[in-house]
Amino acid sequence: MSFDPKNLPAPVIMPWHGKWPKIHPTAFIAPGAVVIGDVEIGPEAGIWFGVVIRGDVHEIKIGARTNVQDATVVHATQFRAGTYIGDDVTIGHGAVLHACVLKDRCFVGMGATILDEATVETDAMVAAGALLAPNKVVPTGELWAGNPAKKLRDMRPAEIENIAGSATRYVGFAKEYLDLLKG
Template structure:
């Protein structure tokens, strides 16, 4: 892993967060307790801030960036971000789920318990409402999430906390 300041901005990483080897954390980035930043993730807070809540996981190969002096990237608690996702200048509320290879562009909001499907493209300024599932390129509302869907997504965050602890131990 590499953790670098940018100008006078230094990453702030909770001691219980897991940052995998190969991850890059640059500039004005805050990472909460028990969050996990997996292999080859890039968090580049060079021209705006990035905040990542507790127990959130950002999976392998994902990129999180911002828009100069315009859009920070704010990621809540217990958020799931799948492999190779692109998260840019947006807000992901608590318990949001972003699928594998999905793209969330500037000024978007993914509300609590909302889901963006794998491979979807959420174009600038869009808002996914709570418990909505959006899919496609460009993404559109597909259906509402069931109670079972929401429960499964919420339980996955705890699973990643446990998995991150195993990875930390195996790397020690």
């Protein structure tokens, strides 16, 4: 059986109230992803299958080399708070990010939820399935887990190094998919 990229659904990229998403040409937007409105996506970022990024009520900014994995939802809070995601961030499958700040080189585990005006600082991690309540801050070098999330422990140096490694690996995956889709 041969593969024809023309048989895949295109990503949905659409404006909202006259604002179109700004997507760097080196970013990978997977087939079936949805990006709406006041959204900026940086160089070599990866927006994977089934992701919804809805910049209809406030802005959303996603930095360079950040990967937003399958089935993640990114939204904001009208008139109050956008969502700001830094460079080299890994966001696991099925996460929900709502009006929050993820600083450079942080990690959000699969199925985690980060709520309004919460912050995950550089080199910090929110575990899979955790719920980070509004206005909470995960400090640099800490791993938070649970519902509601709280500090589980300090991160090990190898875990912090793996955050940057994850971003690098996903840039490579995105390039492979871009090549595949070119046919």
